Amino acid sequence: MLSFFTKPHLPVFIVDKNFILNALFKSTIYRHFCAGEDVREVKNTIINIKDMGFKGEVGVGVKELKEEGILPQEPTFHEGIEARRQGVLETASMLETGDFLALKFTGAGVGMKDALDTVCEKAMERKAGILINAEQQFVQPSINDIALSLMCRYNRGQAIVYNTYQAYLKSTPSTLGHLHCAKDEGFTIGVKLVRGFYMDSESRGLIHNTTQQTDDAYNNIKEGLLQRQYQDLRPDGFPKVDLFLATHNKQSALHAYQVQQQRAEAGLPLAKVQYGQLLGMADKVSCTLLQIAADPRANVPASPQVYKRLSWNTLGDCISYLFRRAVENRDAVMRTKIEYYALRKDVWRRTKKAIRLGVAGKY
Structure with missing residues (x-):
């Protein structure tokens, strides 16, 4: 049903213009999955989830300036690109200590480069973090270069900037050669680990053949980073890693906590680990992790920090977002x-x- 309203053929079906549709969607799926339409509503949502024990991961407004991965070139898009840049800065103003800002680069324009430094400096001031979203592989190498440059500059001590690594890609283990860069340059590498976002649009040959292979890849990467043994890197001289596990898979999340707990009890070095799920989804996973964190018997250094990914914008823009996320997260x-x-x-x-x-x- 959502796909019909993402590109309506008649004005009567445009949700931002039809009062009845607007009220229906806003009181149901929008309220459940989205944080609000403006700064005030988003801040109220952040307060609500923090009252429940969660931390906040705020995405820039979900309106996009591209279609099917094609970057806009026409001058008519300049106003939209500037609005995107301002949206990033506006969202950054909502950050509080321990929060994350999720950034998507594609379609942001060349003016985003200056905004990135401003956002990273704001994040440092507020002891918050930046999560750089993964994108399709034809642009991902450039994003990796930007992410490494930002990590080298700002990740001195704890990670401020995190790059996203997609386990469903066959190339991800080699991409995690970034660990060597962190070791050589002496910075903390921020790793956001996901299963994958673009299965319907990526070349099939780039992706693992089965779901089980993707699960195995995710768990192997996670285990290696937690145990400080990955590929040819061993505990001695392993770079400092801060890990953000974005997963709706309960087994993956609980196994990571168990590894952390075992290492804490053995007195071994611990990676900083955070867990994230989308607002309105995988609440059973999120709440299970919160219960563990609240258990007085839990080892405090290994206690999980749980985030909810918040996306915000007008109802019309969020309808498209909700449809995409439904496709990406069928399970x-x-x-x-x-x-x-x-x-x-x-x-x-x-x-x-x-x-x-x-x-x-x-x-």
């Missing part, structure tokens, strides 16, 4: 449905129990 969407039905069943069970107790109390 996670199915798990969200399963969680919904499980919660609905439990609410109905409790309601019937309350009714029975109420009736019994009258006699």
